[in-house]
Amino acid sequence: MLWEFLYRVLGKDTSSSRIHAKERLRLVLVHDRANISPYLMNRLKEDLIKVISNYMIIDEQGMEVHLDKDERDVALIASIPVKKIRRDYMERVQSS
Numbered sequence: 001m002l003w004e005f006l007y008r009v010l011g012k013d014t015s016s017s018r019i020h021a022k023e024r025l026r027l028v029l030v031h032d033r034a035n036i037s038p039y040l041m042n043r044l045k046e047d048l049i050k051v052i053s054n055y056m057i058i059d060e061q062g063m064e065v066h067l068d069k070d071e072r073d074v075a076l077i078a079s080i081p082v083k084k085i086r087r088d089y090m091e092r093v094q095s096s
Contacts, residue, residue: 019061026066036067048078057084 024038045065052058059081068075 026064041065041067044076048080052080055086055089056082057086058082 045063048065049058049060049063062079062081064077064079066077068077
């Protein structure tokens with residue numbers, strides 16, 4: 001019990017159900033704010049991961065993507081933790 005509390009306080013709680021619940025809630029909130037379906041938002045996130053992964057090694061679990069809407073505009077906001085820049089991009093493209 002004490003260890004569980006410490007892990008939660010220190011941000012070490014990585015239970016799969018908690019992560020998935022948080023992601024579902026985020027998608028529902030985005031849908032409500034910007035009138036975009038959770039399915040479309042998830043596909044957008046998957047596409048971003050695929051493209052950015054060509055150039056960088058990223059922390060997909062720490063990635064946050066959402067839409068910010070004001071009276072006139074909607075902005076896509078993405079926070080994507082980068083672990084490492086891929087220096088071998090051209091070599092990998094040429095060998096494909």
